[in-house]
Amino acid sequence: MTLSTTRKSLFPNDGDDWQSIAARELSELGHDDAVSQLQSWNLHVFMRPSVAPGSAHEHNPIMPSDVIFLEPPLKT
Numbered sequence: 001m002t003l004s005t006t007r008k009s010l011f012p013n014d015g016d017d018w019q020s021i022a023a024r025e026l027s028e029l030g031h032d033d034a035v036s037q038l039q040s041w042n043l044h045v046f047m048r049p050s051v052a053p054g055s056a057h058e059h060n061p062i063m064p065s066d067v068i069f070l071e072p073p074l075k076t
Contacts, residue, residue, distance in 0.1 A: 008070040041069040
């Protein structure tokens with residue numbers, strides 16, 4: 001079986017957070033709606049356990065190696 005359609009996604013830029021990705025990639029939505037949609041499509045990042053205090057990602061769970069989905073799961 002091969003995939004015929006891939007879900008739109010990106011690797012974040014260094015320093016990207018939910019707000020910056022929402023503003024850049026989902027500008028057609030209202031800011032709060034865009035952030036909420038991103039978080040719901042990316043629970044693997046949004047629900048990540050907290051990092052240690054003093055860590056580079058203490059206030060931002062998004063890392064440059066994360067896959068951030070820009071659309072909901074595709075129907076099969």
